[in-house]
Amino acid sequence: MSTRRHFLKQGAALALIPLVPAVSLTTQAAAKVPLDDPAAKALRYVEDATLASRADKMGVAAADQVCQNCRFYVTDDASAAWAPCQLFQNRLVAGPGWCAGWVPKS
Ligand code: SF4
Numbered sequence: 001m002s003t004r005r006h007f008l009k010q011g012a013a014l015a016l017i018p019l020v021p022a023v024s025l026t027t028q029a030a031a032k033v034p035l036d037d038p039a040a041k042a043l044r045y046v047e048d049a050t051l052a053s054r055a056d057k058m059g060v061a062a063a064d065q066v067c068q069n070c071r072f073y074v075t076d077d078a079s080a081a082w083a084p085c086q087l088f089q090n091r092l093v094a095g096p097g098w099c100a101g102w103v104p105k106s
Contacts (some may be wrong), residue, residue, distance in 0.1 A: 010047045011058065038039040039088060040099070049098035055056040060104050 033040050035047070046052045054062035060069075067073045067085065075083035076092065087101045090105035 002071075018104065020106035024105075030092060032094075033085070033088045043087070043101050044101040045088075045093065047094035047097045049096055052098045054098060057102065058104055065092050065098055065102045065103075065104075066095065067097045067099075069105055070098075070101075071105050072101065073105075 004013075009041060024034050035041075035045065037040060037045075039045075043053060049066045054065055056062050057065065067083070068078055068080070072086040073095070074091070077083075079095065081095050082092045083095065085093040087099070095097075
């Protein structure tokens with residue numbers, strides 16, 4: 001009887017081991033770019049593009065420039081609220097956000 005109990009305890013403990021790294025990686029992948037990040041400040045990143053002072057660029061009106069239509073916004077879902085930005089080491093930026101590195105999707 002004690003062998004069966006021991007076996008079940010070991011099995012339960014072992015079942016949790018693969019979850020620890022997965023949870024950790026998920027948290028790292030979901031890191032948002034902090035607004036006080038030095039690179040974010042340098043590029044004037046904001047989570048709401050309407051708060052940014054933008055200028056027309058590459059034939060796109062300033063008011064139409066948001067992360068969701070930027071070349072560096074990496075997602076298959078163009079309307080995603082958050083997605084990795086290649087300019088910020090694939091940390092998450094806000095879809096309606098903007099920074100001075102904005103380039104239109106080709
Ligand atoms: S590079 Fe593009 S996607 Fe990244 S923060 Fe700037 S505007 Fe947004």
